[in-house]
Amino acid sequence: MPALSLAPARLASLAANSQVRENELARVALSDPALALRLLRVANGSTYSSRDRSEVVTVSRAIALLGHDQIASHARQVRPAPAKAQVQARRQLLVREELAAAALPAISPICCSRPAIRWSRTRAR
Numbered sequence: 001m002p003a004l005s006l007a008p009a010r011l012a013s014l015a016a017n018s019q020v021r022e023n024e025l026a027r028v029a030l031s032d033p034a035l036a037l038r039l040l041r042v043a044n045g046s047t048y049s050s051r052d053r054s055e056v057v058t059v060s061r062a063i064a065l066l067g068h069d070q071i072a073s074h075a076r077q078v079r080p081a082p083a084k085a086q087v088q089a090r091r092q093l094l095v096r097e098e099l100a101a102a103a104l105p106a107i108s109p110i111c112c113s114r115p116a117i118r119w120s121r122t123r124a125r
Contacts, residue, residue: 007032
């Protein structure tokens with residue numbers, strides 16, 4: 001899930017400072033759903049789990065469990081959401097692909113009825 005804000009970069013810079021309190025880190029992490037979800041997934045992963053520990057369900061607990069260094073590392077790994085122009089370009093590409101797929105049955109008899117042209121290495125040069 002891509003990040004929707006600048007929260008990952010802010011959290012990474014705050015977590016680099018060990019003097020920043022955990023509640024401040026949690027406040028920043030909670031401002032971005034993708035970031036909060038990533039921290040909860042990591043905290044509940046096999047690396048941090050033990051038999052007697054219950055599931056981590058709060059971002060504050062995840063931050064306390066992971067520590068500043070891991071928080072900064074994981075915050076840097078959250079990818080940003082694509083820019084609006086990129087989203088629009090992807091939608092346009094998808095429309096073109098759908099049009100091409102719809103046209104393929106109509107043009108395939110034309111393309112496939114011609115004899116195949118074989119290219120050898122000597123012809124291609």
